[in-house]
Amino acid sequence: MRDLVSVHVMEGLPIRSRALPFADRVEIRFGNAFPLALLIDRDAVEELLDAIQSGYAALEKATRRTEEA
Numbered sequence: 001m002r003d004l005v006s007v008h009v010m011e012g013l014p015i016r017s018r019a020l021p022f023a024d025r026v027e028i029r030f031g032n033a034f035p036l037a038l039l040i041d042r043d044a045v046e047e048l049l050d051a052i053q054s055g056y057a058a059l060e061k062a063t064r065r066t067e068e069a
Contacts, residue, residue, distance in 0.1 A: 007036055
């Protein structure tokens with residue numbers, strides 16, 4: 001059994017977010033018919049943003065390197 005859930009986020013996939021102040025969380029929903037909800041505690045929001053920005057920067061760097069070769 002896998003300990004990892006993979007979700008492929010592609011262009012056109014509906015993504016909605018909303019604050020859940022009563023729970024001190026942010027909810028991000030992916031998809032419509034069978035949505036996946038990601039619940040992020042307030043204390044983890046910055047860490048998630050940093051991880052996404054870091055991954056995106058690495059992807060951009062790799063793309064530039066490929067284009068320069």
